[in-house]
Amino acid sequence: MSDNQESYRTASLTQLEAEADHILGEEYEHSPVPAQARRSLFSVTMVWIGFPMIITGAMTGSILVLGMGFADALKAMIIGNLIMFCYVGLLGLLGTQKGMNFALLASIVFGRKGYMLASGLLSTLLLGWYAVQTGITGALISSTYDLNYVAMTVIAGLLYVGITFVGVRGLHWIGVVSVPLFVILGLWVAADAASTTSWSAIMAYPGNNGVATMSMGVGLTVVLALFIDAGTVTADFNRWAADRKSSLISTFSAFPFANLVAMLVGGVMTAALAVPNANPFGVDNMFGYMNGKQMAWLSLLAFIFLYCNLGSVCAHCLYNAATGWSRILGSNMRLMAIVLGAIGILVAAGNIWAFFIEWLSLLGILVPPIGAIILIDQYVTRKNSVTTVDWRAPAFIAWAAGSAVALLVEFKAPHWSTAISAFVVAAIAYFILSKVMREA
Incomplete structure (x- = not known):
């Protein structure tokens, strides 16, 4: 390709990106969201x-109850979701205050170049979960309705890429559709199943x-791990909130409310x-329960529900991944959504997504x-700081310390909470290092 052809292609792509932003709205990948672009509390x-x-949250709730019994699982759900509210809420307030997405915020804490490791890791993990959830969609549809797995997965993936391409407005509208469906069908499933026994027997x-077979520590880790990746990049969402109150209310709607309801x-x-020997990731879930009634209208509703419901989580994960990588590569969120979405679809359609779950x-x-390092940095040791250096050593040393302890807990003390141990150690290590090293 000649230089003129390359320049023409680049100019054409830039023009298309600009036109998409003009029609669908600017996504502010590389700058803070200005006050006039903030969205309503409802949105x-x-x-x-x-x-x-x-x-998937309902499946996780089933796993907890199977492993802990209902009473202890309920405690883990409540405590874990309250911890998530504090964690996500505080990180979200930083996004609201500064108007910055996670990558921009991380550059203050990890450095102008160092942020790429933190943002790249999280963006890649979330892309992996996008592929996994897309694969789950195809697998459940294929096994339940005897439809072609690849076709159902590709359709799902393309639908989810489309939602993400619209941007934050797309996430808004998929929520408007998905949430009422889950509330109505989820509460019906829970009530109908509960009618077969007594509440005392359930408790x-x-x-x-x-x-x-599951300890409280492991139960808490399961609750936290379900959304710890997306919860850490909460600034991607909360930067759109108009004020602190809106930021906290919207976070509360997710943790503890929505996540607890699903579980x-x-x-x-x-x-x-x-x-x-129930299998929540097989047929022993609310989707399988609805289809088990063998009513045509309910099965059709379940089909629509699954695509919309998992479309919500997939679009959110892809949005986070595209926002992070667009900042790292100096690109556009919508372009990255297409590229990363295509990669995720290939992984899901190739039926290799299940091999990634353990690694993810x-x-x-x-x-x-x-998250611990960002919170200590921005609330305790360096309030109102700005990006000044390429790499910030205290952040990476504390990150390594927290992760090392997490690995030890994971393999040597599995009855403890891996997530909480990693958070606490990293927070303490970063606080001490910030005082000792006193670098910018």
Whole structure:
């Protein structure tokens, strides 16, 4: 390709990006969101509430109840979601105050170049979860309705890329559709399953086959790990909030409210039915429950619900990934959504997404220290600081310390909470290092 052809292609692409931004709205990948572009409380709440109120959350609630028994699982759900509210809420306030996405915020804490490691890790993890959730969509649809897996997965992936391409408005509208569907169908599933037994029996449910195998520490880690990646990049969403009150209310709509509702739907259903050796990621979930009624209209509704519901979490994950990588590569969020979405679709359609779940979960232990360091830096040691250097050594040393402890807990003390241990150690290490090193 000649230099003239390359220049023409670049100019044409830039013009298309500018036209998309003009029609759909600027996404502010490289600068703070100005006050006049901030969105309403309802809009930001719809963006947040539609993220965790998903069938995957219900599956997680089932896993907790199977492993801990209903009473202990309920405690883990409540405590874990309150911790998430504090964690995500404080990080979200920073995004609202500065108008910055996570990558811009991380550049203050990790450095002009150092932020790329933190933002790149989180953006890649979230792209991985986009692929996994897209694969789950195709797998559930294919196995339930005997439809072609690849076709259903590709359709799902393209739909989710389309939602993400619209930008924050797309996340708003998928929330408007997805949330009412989940509330109505989820509460019906939980109530219908509960009607087969008593609430006292549900509360007394001891766990899978009468055996509780999961400690409270592990239960808390499961609750936290479900959204710790996206929760850490909360500035991507909360930068759109008009003020602190709106930021906190929208965060509360997700944690504890939406996430807890989703987990309880799965938990109540699992405890009520008490299916031996239940498989929440197979047929023993609310989607399988609805199709198990063998009513044509309910099965059709379940089909629509699954695409819309998992479309919400997939679009959010892809939006975070595209926002992060667009900043790192100096690109446009919408262009990156197409590129990264295509990669995720290939992973999902190739049916290799299941192999990534264990690795994504393991890499997830690297995430809590990032949030801890940002919180200590911006609320305690360097309030109102700005980006001054390329690399900030205290941040990376503390990150390494928190992650090292997380690995030790993961393999040597699995009954403790990996996420909480990593967070606490990184926070303490960063506070001490900031005082000792006293660098900018």
